[in-house]
Amino acid sequence: MSDIDGKVGIDSTPLSGRVPPHLFFVGSAIFHYLGPSFAVLLFARVPVAGVAWLRIVSAALVFALWRRPWRAFLAAARQAQWTMLALGGVFAAMNYCFYRAIAVLPLGTVAAIEFAGPVALALAGARSMRNLGALVLTVGGVYLLTELRIAGSPQAFVWAFANAVLFTLYIVLAHAVSRADPATSPIDRLGAAMIVAGIAISPLGFRDAAPALLDPVALGAGIVVGISSSVIPYVFDQLAMRRLPRSTYALFVALLPATAVIIGIVVLRQMPSALELLGVLLVASGVALHRPPA
Numbered sequence: 001m002s003d004i005d006g007k008v009g010i011d012s013t014p015l016s017g018r019v020p021p022h023l024f025f026v027g028s029a030i031f032h033y034l035g036p037s038f039a040v041l042l043f044a045r046v047p048v049a050g051v052a053w054l055r056i057v058s059a060a061l062v063f064a065l066w067r068r069p070w071r072a073f074l075a076a077a078r079q080a081q082w083t084m085l086a087l088g089g090v091f092a093a094m095n096y097c098f099y100r101a102i103a104v105l106p107l108g109t110v111a112a113i114e115f116a117g118p119v120a121l122a123l124a125g126a127r128s129m130r131n132l133g134a135l136v137l138t139v140g141g142v143y144l145l146t147e148l149r150i151a152g153s154p155q156a157f158v159w160a161f162a163n164a165v166l167f168t169l170y171i172v173l174a175h176a177v178s179r180a181d182p183a184t185s186p187i188d189r190l191g192a193a194m195i196v197a198g199i200a201i202s203p204l205g206f207r208d209a210a211p212a213l214l215d216p217v218a219l220g221a222g223i224v225v226g227i228s229s230s231v232i233p234y235v236f237d238q239l240a241m242r243r244l245p246r247s248t249y250a251l252f253v254a255l256l257p258a259t260a261v262i263i264g265i266v267v268l269r270q271m272p273s274a275l276e277l278l279g280v281l282l283v284a285s286g287v288a289l290h291r292p293p294a
Contacts, residue, residue, distance in 0.1 A: 035229025053205025054222030088196025117168025141282030
């Protein structure tokens with residue numbers, strides 16, 4: 001089995017150390033929007049809870065075959081094990097709430113609500129007027145880029161705000177996992193958390209996902225969603241988080257809607273409005289202005 005981390009974990013890979021962490025985050029941002037797009041299409045064949053189950057369990061199987069992460073879990077210190085367990089629980093609950101929300105609300109609205117938690121984390125770690133100004137610029141840019149529509153089922157907004165709280169917990173716990181145990185790889189620790197998530201979400205989603213196991217199209221689409229939503233972006237997140245302060249990573253979450261606009265220009269030939277271009281400019285200016293705290 002090939003191992004991108006080498007023999008002793010990710011620190012032994014020169015490439016991961018040479019690539020700027022910002023680029024890993026951009027890669028994560030691209031798949032952050034591609035994955036949900038596939039999932040929305042899958043809703044026509046599989047109930048919402050079933051889609052969440054397919055995403056998490058297919059990602060867990062990929063990590064199991066690729067990394068055998070239980071070895072890292074067993075080798076980790078007790079505190080690191082508890083962090084992996086907590087992250088797995090957050091993965092399961094966060095994805096369930098996220099799909100419940102986007103099944104009813106526009107993706108832009110859910111994304112705007114989701115950004116509230118990272119704003120709080122970035123504000124808590126600002127530590128300077130320069131970084132506070134950077135945060136103001138990025139928040140303004142996100143406001144222009146996201147389609148926040150306060151209309152829809154109140155229950156859907158409950159799911160959206162629950163997802164926002166859980167996404168904030170994800171940033172805190174995933175950042176801790178990325179640095180939890182120098183003796184093991186952060187990607188292996190991520191894989192262990194994803195296996196925990198697959199177990200945790202099964203009571204919520206297996207019954208709805210079961211018919212899809214006999215539908216090759218739905219099953220294949222579910223695997224694509226799992227890889228594009230829960231393998232590639234979360235691996236990129238770990239590669240970025242291990243080298244970025246938590247508040248800096250939280251600020252970079254503003255790149256998600258900006259990346260979506262750029263993908264629309266390059267891939268779909270969708271020309272953005274003047275306000276969207278201004279939003280991208282504000283986000284880029286805020287990220288460029290920000291300096292990681294010492």
